[in-house]
Amino acid sequence: MVAVLVENLCKSFGVFEVLHNVSFRIEEGEIFGLIGPNGAGKTTTLRILATLLLPTKGKVEIFGLNVIENPDKVRRIISYLAEDSGAYRNLSGREYLKFLAKIFYDNREEAQKAIDEAIAMSGLENRIDDKVKTYSKGMKRRLQVARVFMIKPKLAILDEPTTGLDVIHSQEIRKAIRTYSKERGVTVILSSHNMFEVEFLCDRIALIDRGRILEMGAPHEIKKKYNALNLEEAFVKVVQGG
Amino acid sequence: MVRKLTALIEKEIKDLLRDPRIYIGLIIPLLIFPLMNSIAAATIAPALEKAQHLNIALLDEDKTQASFSVRQFLENYGFSIFEIKEDEKQKVLNSTEFNALIEIPSGFGRGIESFNRTKLKVYFLVSKLDIAESAKLSSVEKALSDLNEYFSTNIIMQLGDVDPNFVKSPIQLQEGTVVKGNVIDAPPSTLISQIFGQSFFIPLIIFLLSIVVAQIAATSTAVENEEKTLETLLTLPVDRASILMAKLLASTIIAVIGTVFYMIGFQYYMMEFMGGMFAGSSISLGTSNPFVYLMLGASLLIAILFTTSLGVVIGALSNDVRIANSFLGVLIIPVMIPAFVLMFGGSIESLPLALKAVLLALPTSYPMMLSKSIMLGDIPIEAIYGLPYSIVVTLAVIYLTSRLLEPERLFRLQYKVMSWRMRKAKKHA
Numbered sequence: 001m002v003a004v005l006v007e008n009l010c011k012s013f014g015v016f017e018v019l020h021n022v023s024f025r026i027e028e029g030e031i032f033g034l035i036g037p038n039g040a041g042k043t044t045t046l047r048i049l050a051t052l053l054l055p056t057k058g059k060v061e062i063f064g065l066n067v068i069e070n071p072d073k074v075r076r077i078i079s080y081l082a083e084d085s086g087a088y089r090n091l092s093g094r095e096y097l098k099f100l101a102k103i104f105y106d107n108r109e110e111a112q113k114a115i116d117e118a119i120a121m122s123g124l125e126n127r128i129d130d131k132v133k134t135y136s137k138g139m140k141r142r143l144q145v146a147r148v149f150m151i152k153p154k155l156a157i158l159d160e161p162t163t164g165l166d167v168i169h170s171q172e173i174r175k176a177i178r179t180y181s182k183e184r185g186v187t188v189i190l191s192s193h194n195m196f197e198v199e200f201l202c203d204r205i206a207l208i209d210r211g212r213i214l215e216m217g218a219p220h221e222i223k224k225k226y227n228a229l230n231l232e233e234a235f236v237k238v239v240q241g242g
Numbered sequence: 243m244v245r246k247l248t249a250l251i252e253k254e255i256k257d258l259l260r261d262p263r264i265y266i267g268l269i270i271p272l273l274i275f276p277l278m279n280s281i282a283a284a285t286i287a288p289a290l291e292k293a294q295h296l297n298i299a300l301l302d303e304d305k306t307q308a309s310f311s312v313r314q315f316l317e318n319y320g321f322s323i324f325e326i327k328e329d330e331k332q333k334v335l336n337s338t339e340f341n342a343l344i345e346i347p348s349g350f351g352r353g354i355e356s357f358n359r360t361k362l363k364v365y366f367l368v369s370k371l372d373i374a375e376s377a378k379l380s381s382v383e384k385a386l387s388d389l390n391e392y393f394s395t396n397i398i399m400q401l402g403d404v405d406p407n408f409v410k411s412p413i414q415l416q417e418g419t420v421v422k423g424n425v426i427d428a429p430p431s432t433l434i435s436q437i438f439g440q441s442f443f444i445p446l447i448i449f450l451l452s453i454v455v456a457q458i459a460a461t462s463t464a465v466e467n468e469e470k471t472l473e474t475l476l477t478l479p480v481d482r483a484s485i486l487m488a489k490l491l492a493s494t495i496i497a498v499i500g501t502v503f504y505m506i507g508f509q510y511y512m513m514e515f516m517g518g519m520f521a522g523s524s525i526s527l528g529t530s531n532p533f534v535y536l537m538l539g540a541s542l543l544i545a546i547l548f549t550t551s552l553g554v555v556i557g558a559l560s561n562d563v564r565i566a567n568s569f570l571g572v573l574i575i576p577v578m579i580p581a582f583v584l585m586f587g588g589s590i591e592s593l594p595l596a597l598k599a600v601l602l603a604l605p606t607s608y609p610m611m612l613s614k615s616i617m618l619g620d621i622p623i624e625a626i627y628g629l630p631y632s633i634v635v636t637l638a639v640i641y642l643t644s645r646l647l648e649p650e651r652l653f654r655l656q657y658k659v660m661s662w663r664m665r666k667a668k669k670h671a
Binding site: 054078 | 245
């Protein structure tokens with residue numbers, strides 16, 4: 001089944017066109033990466049999928065639901081992690097997860113089970129009752145990733161999920177995303193600057209620059225097509241038109 | 243729906259109450275007023291104590307039984323009396339050891355005995371201009387007033403078998419005041435003091451509540467922007483009205499707690515320090531008309547929702563708390579205008595047309611206007627028409643605020659506000 005369908009998506013802020021005829025499709029259970037430099041249009045694309053921004057033109061559907069016509073239904077099946085997003089500083093990690101569980105689960109037992117799983121996934125068992133403001137950046141990010149998957153979304157939208165994290169924490173987060181997506185069949189779309197991360201995580205990627213998709217495919221296919229040793233080299237060749 | 247709203251309110255209250263910016267603000271009035279009181283007491287008590295031990299120079303040029311009585315009376319008052327001679331007078335006036343010089347002229351006793359008004363000259367010797375000095379001088383004044391009373395009573399008693407109290411005040415007034423048909427057993431002066439207290443306090447409470455509630459809502463929403471939690475919140479499957487309602491209710495609950503704490507602290511301060519000037523009067527001026535209280539409660543709720551919604555707008559458009567606080571200064575003005583006009587006794591009718599129009603346009607004016615009705619029992623016609631008007635205005639503001647929480651619109655406005663601030667900063671640079 002098609003999880004995400006984006007066709008000829010355009011987005012303008014005043015006279016400034018941020019996205020120009022962007023089209024891609026993601027199959028259910030796939031991990032899809034949007035790769036590009038700053039200002040390429042990655043965050044805008046993810047914000048449109050997350051129902052935070054409206055497309056200026058084009059069609060965007062998530063599991064067959066149009067984001068303009070059915071934003072409320074879309075919000076029930078997605079989970080969005082903004083770049084640098086924080087949690088409520090004065091709540092404990094457990095209280096934060098509990099708050100979100102109450103929003104998504106009607107059944108108390110199901111909610112509790114989801115919270116327990118999220119705590120285990122975050123690896124914060126010993127600190128979960130401490131206030132979020134006492135967490136390190138890595139701990140906050142682990143809590144955020146855990147809450148994204150806690151609600152069992154059909155589509156997880158992750159904007160730079162490992163930004164600002166050290167090598168060890170980045171690796172933990174990547175592993176968690178990969179494991180959770182593959183075990184539960186959750187579709188993931190993420191953005192990243194980190195080519196290594198993309199190669200490790202994504203089944204397919206789209207290279208985006210100045211609001212246009214320049215190339216799309218599996219990381220190994222793109223490398224092969226551009227005769228590049230790694231994705232970084234392939235990206236440079238794509239951007240330079242070679 | 244209810245479960246989601248409850249979860250949102252619970253989150254808001256917990257996050258707010260644990261925020262030092264909020265809970266310190268709540269606790270401060272409980273500490274600061276007793277502290278102010280202690281400081282005032284620590285300053286005044288020694289001054290009053292010192293006022294009991296005064297050095298009085300006495301120049302007795304009369305040397306009669308009456309002048310002796312003056313000396314004795316002042317000694318009984320606890321003052322130290324130092325008798326001086328005429329040539330020492332200038333030295334005493336230049337000295338800092340004495341607090342007063344009392345000159346009893348020759349003929350003082352004869353004047354008293356022959357029922358002629360007689361003079362007693364007093365020089366208050368001021369060495370410092372502070373509270374302690376003022377207390378000392380008041381103490382001397384009080385003693386001399388009592389001395390006059392003492393002589394008056396003695397003279398009346400010498401006249402025959404009459405009660406001095408009768409001679410001094412033969413008519414005993416039993417005062418009552420009628421307000422709008424209600425008879426109150428108190429003189430108008432007491433009534434006016436009570437009216438002043440109530441007409442000052444109720445608008446003060448409303449004013450504080452409106453400001454605090456707007457500040458809390460603005461801070462809470464601005465923190466959501468600062469921490470980027472608003473972005474996550476807006477992608478959750480909860481309608482925007484619930485998000486807004488949770489913020490309005492949580493801010494109101496915290497503001498009510500804060501205002502109660504403030505009023506407890508303030509009341510304590512006024513009762514302890516001001517000697518219960520505004521509080522504790524035995525007369526009750528509240529009307530028995532329940533409609534007035536109902537109107538006041540409704541108008542207060544509307545005013546709070548109005549200012550809280552404005553607070554949410556300010557917070558939502560601010561990238562951080564600092565920016566929100568600077569915008570709040572502008573919001574405070576519409577709350578301040580009616581508060582100050584009505585707190586200090588102004589009436590709507592006496593205002594210039596433009597100010598009257600501003601006042602009537604603001605939902606925050608009506609609870610202040612109605613607070614006066616509690617005392618007098620009548621409801622101004624402006625308030626009767628103003629209440630439905632306020633409801634419409636406030637609902638419109640709430641609706642527009644919930645529309646603002648549509649992410650696309652919010653991000654565009656945030657971007658505009660940010661661009662405007664950047665242009666302004668560049669212009670100043």
